[in-house]
Amino acid sequence: MRRRQRTPATLPPVPPPAAPAEAYAPAPAAPAEAYPAEPLTPAVGDPADLEREAGVARLFELHYSSMLRLAVLLGADDPENVVAEAYYQIYRRWRRLKDVAAAEAYLRSTVCNLTRMRIRHLQVARRHEENPPAPPDETVASAENTALLRDDQRVLIDALQQLPVRQREALVLRHWLGLKESEIAAAMGISCGSVKTHTARGIAALTQVMEARR
Template sequence: MQAAVARPPLLRWLRSILPGATEHRSGGAGGPGGVPAINQLYHARRLRLVRLAVLMVDDLGTAEDIVQDVFAALHRRHGPELRTLADPDAYLTTGVLNAARSALRRRRTARAYVPPPAGTAPAAEDEALLGEQDREVLSALRELTVRQRQVVVLRYWSELSEREIAEALHISPGTVKSTASRALTILRGLLGGHR
């Protein structure tokens, strides 16, 4: 009972945000077999589909874009007369729901994205104390993947064994060996004759 009481205010609100929003039903058959042509279908169903999309994405502009995209896809796929489509209304409703879900996924992904923290720049005196070869090595290390850089630093700077590196990084000793080998090949290519 309570849901029936809550429904009219929602419909009034939807009609208030969609100027001229009145429910249209296609009265005539526009295409063969009673299927309306796409322009008739657009005029008859667009507002209802926009309302549906607004309920899904809670944004009128996005909802209108979704409906436009679904109608454009319908036209590309079936042409203006819709002769090959048995139930265009079901096609449109499904298309709007799927597009709204995709928009919500993109929105959720965008909100969840946290940009990586800005790298800490070395102090000016640290840069001044480095020689040209040291700067080249550090630059080459930045070209490695995170895992490769970890393995190289732990092996050649911290002087850990393959077993110790494997335990520290929670990988197998074989992975340590192959990662180190690939990293060294990349570093040799980047550094050329310098060592």
């Protein structure tokens, strides 16, 4: 009698050895300082911002009137906007100021530069206009400008406006603001020798204009 040959049973596949538990463990969290979390909202009360706000506000209280008067005397047709722009620029550059105590000098220099640029722009614009506007002495001054110049002799102011820009700046900074030559040089961006030259020429030209009006 033939014995039936048994077919070996198919065994299930042997699973691979289990990986160590640490292989599936979550990676350790990175140190907090490696990926600092960004705040959902901007930091409130940043000391640097608070210092800038307080500094500019203090600068406004102390020097706005004198800066406005400076712009008027230098011949700006829109002195309020000139001074506002000067304060805006110093606000933006406040953190880059090497010496916060020099903010007044920086502000004064900015007013001079902006007024000079404004005057040159108007001169170029008037050359290209068919009907140029009336000269400055015929324009109607704002009430604020009139109040600022009320104590000054109008004849002298009108004569001052006829001087070249650099001579006018030197005289205003020296005789109206009482600055030293070094301070005038810093405000105008020129040397002390050039300050002396512009001042001397301005005095001579102003004297000539005043004598011609008598």
